[in-house]
Amino acid sequence: MSLLEVKNLGITFGGLHAVEDFNLTLEKGDLYGLIGPNGAGKTTVFNLLTGVYKPTSGTFYLDGKELKGKKPVDINKAGIARTFQNIRLFKKLSVLDNVKVGLHNSMKYSTLTGILRLPGYFKVERAMNEKARELLHVFELDGEADTLASNLPYGKQRKLEIARAIATNPKLLLLDEPAAGMNPNETNELMETIRLIRSRFDLTVLVIEHDMNLVSGLCEKITVLNFGTELAKGPTEEVLKNPEVIKAYLGE
């Protein structure tokens, strides 16, 4: 059984078909790319898959479980985590606390335990700290655990967002333009990190990206969106040579 199965997914805003008839099948462990010109509907696909928007047609399954129409919270619990194109960190919380918010549903104690500082509080907090520091270490953020998230440099903010998403223990990770604003060195480093986390955390990754270096270097297969519909699909190298795709990106 495939990990993610998207069938004829679509959404209309008023009369605008933002995404139409979107199909996608991801196998476990895939590193899949979603590309397309600005306004093609890539982020809308992410918003549909994470429950931010409710699809007006079609449906999708994760591990055979239908998730259409579920709330973002439930979709996250089912195993889909995401990052955002315009970084959305918890700015007034420390780097460590940002990751600990991600651990919210996997490591628990009651509110009362927290207020009364019962033994459970100390035990779970210690485990949470350990787990969070371990995650920060993977992203080379352990030196900045106590820094406020808003004080991190841009590239590290992107990394922290990925760390926070992974903290929710997802099966499928959606990365929305992870390399935006990064220089070529940082992008290469990011590619390494994404490959590393895929094997280390047993992840399937769907990534939106404009940086063709990253796409061709990282993704085995890609889908090209244009005006909300699928333009091409298949192994990365083939698709990138497709004249239709070149036309959509560069014009005639």
Place this chain on the structure above:
Amino acid sequence: MSKNQPSPLSQKKQLRPVTKKNLVTYAIVIVFFALFQTLTVTGNLKFAYQSLLVPICTNVIMAVSLNLVVGVLGELSLGHAGFMCIGAYVGSFFSVVTEELIPVTWVRFTLAFALAAIAASIAGILIGIPVLRLKGDYLAIVTLAFGEIIKSLVNVLYIGKDSNGFHVSMSSSGLNLLEDGEVILKGPQGISNTPKDSTFLIGFILVMLSLFIVTNLMDSRTGRAIMSIRDNRIAAESVGINITKYKLLVFTISAAIAGCAGVLYSHNLSSLTANTNNFGYNMSIMVLVYVVLGGLGSIRGSVIAAAVLYALPELLRGLADYRMLIYSIILIVMMIVNNGAFFLKLRAKIAQSFRNSLQKKKNEKEAA
């Protein structure tokens, strides 16, 4: 002392910054209490100032509980005095009814607090369920109305007791009490003869309790979830934080604490009435001023701002007509000092040099 053995001081160094910050806040309150309690007991505090101590505690508790909603959750609530009002009336009503039944003051008073907290938190849930679909300005408007509704409601409510039990009515003639009956809640005249149980000590204990609850809550899994909602709602949802649940929780806890402040307030007066200044929007706005000037999300700031700003108009009484002028100037200065970039830098600098000198002293001690 050998360097391998950690001295008590260096052990204290290992405390997390959050814990340290909270301990300093507790210490400030304890020192303040000890100082004024000693002054009162030794007879060195003017009576006019003594009478400020319990209201200061009330305002501090109100500010701390409102900070949980405004500063930690990030929602503007303008009806906080409504919860205090509910607590005050429920507490007073209970105490008046059971004054002869439960002669032990502390038992009766504790029960009054518990009952008021429950009543206020139920109100918190009731208002929370419909209101939490709203955000920002809309939430502020509805909470403002809520506060006013509560105040107006207790002003037309009559409750009496006779041998048949309790009677509730919207007019004094509608009660139909028997000969032996007694009106307890008299509409706009409120509740009179509440036992004067509130003391500075009880106020202090309550302040410490609410500090303990709020600071521990903030530094826990629940607190992080609440603050994540404040910082970025969409991201919080995307990592599985149930927003409605935590918003409702904050409203409930905050209302319960405000209800307790109400009990403290009502048991410090012989007759309790509800008007704009004690339970209306004036009060709600005053508490919001304490919270904003003390710093959103800063509990210590709320404590200090509430204590200073409540006491100030009274302390300035000698200046007669200039009193409110000076008060408003102080408000503006506090605002600038707390939020201006220059002053924030200056403050950080002073704190750093203070820390350095402490470190220096410690090093000298160790070298000696």
